[in-house]
Amino acid sequence: MPAIKQSACFGCFARKGVSAEQVIESAAKIGYKSVEMLPRDHWNKVIDAGLAIACVVGHGSLPNGLNRRDNHDRIEDELKRNIETAAEYGIPGLIGFSGNRNGLPDDEGIDICAEGLDRVKGFAEEKGVTINIELLNSKVNHPDYQCDHTAWGVELCKKVDSPNVKLLYDIYHMQIMEGDLIRTIRNSIDYIGHFHTAGNPGRNDMDETQEIYYPAVMRAIAETDYDGFVGHEFGPKGEPLAAMKAAYDTCNV
Numbered sequence: 001m002p003a004i005k006q007s008a009c010f011g012c013f014a015r016k017g018v019s020a021e022q023v024i025e026s027a028a029k030i031g032y033k034s035v036e037m038l039p040r041d042h043w044n045k046v047i048d049a050g051l052a053i054a055c056v057v058g059h060g061s062l063p064n065g066l067n068r069r070d071n072h073d074r075i076e077d078e079l080k081r082n083i084e085t086a087a088e089y090g091i092p093g094l095i096g097f098s099g100n101r102n103g104l105p106d107d108e109g110i111d112i113c114a115e116g117l118d119r120v121k122g123f124a125e126e127k128g129v130t131i132n133i134e135l136l137n138s139k140v141n142h143p144d145y146q147c148d149h150t151a152w153g154v155e156l157c158k159k160v161d162s163p164n165v166k167l168l169y170d171i172y173h174m175q176i177m178e179g180d181l182i183r184t185i186r187n188s189i190d191y192i193g194h195f196h197t198a199g200n201p202g203r204n205d206m207d208e209t210q211e212i213y214y215p216a217v218m219r220a221i222a223e224t225d226y227d228g229f230v231g232h233e234f235g236p237k238g239e240p241l242a243a244m245k246a247a248y249d250t251c252n253v
Helices: 020-030 040-048 069-089 106-118 121-127 150-160 171-177 181-191 214-222 240-251
Strands: 005-009 034-036 055-057 093-096 130-134 165-170 192-197 229-232
Touching: 005 240, 020 034, 020 040, 020 240, 034 040, 034 229, 040 069, 055 069, 069 093, 069 106, 069 121, 093 192, 106 130, 106 150, 121 130, 130 150, 130 192, 150 165, 150 181, 165 171, 165 181, 171 181, 171 192, 181 192, 181 214, 214 240, 229 240
Parallel strands: 005 034, 005 229, 055 093, 093 130, 130 165, 165 192, 192 229
Antiparallel strands: none
């Protein structure tokens, strides 16, 4: 069973006086394979440390996303520019967002998002960069967000029908919305291009105060043919670098 390739989400650990250099140096020392979602100013530092940059955000405006046709010109331009840059830096994934429903039926949302992604999927395939549409909860953190269930996201991926359009399966968010994590991950793994973690409730450390048993979830992922990254995206309750080490140890199955 291959080890999980773990990634540290930069903004979660570059806090409480911890510098960018400390995050990157500590990630490499602990055994992380990537630092992700960080300002471009620090990209070369990650690469120089021998780490990958697993993903960065692909386009702006999480609530006002792909499910509005009048956003497609803007998002196409943003995604193409960011795909070009990601390919230059060897970044395998960009994060995309469905946007909020605002009364839009779910089936129409799939159709409209697919239209927008159809405009960029060929370029993503050419450059070898995957657009991962993020699954987020609409119950606690992102009210009215449309891509809030795995089944919706999978149907979108099927409609676009590209190996370079997948899902960012956020374990924290999907625990809130639907649970049944391991079965869903196993059944949907062909459509997942990236994972995020956090403890629930609270979106904090993956410790004994929260309800997800991450070692079992990580083993389930490792037992599939998934070869991407798992990024830790939580707010540490204590010292950030200690929390980074604890997260790595928890998920190092």
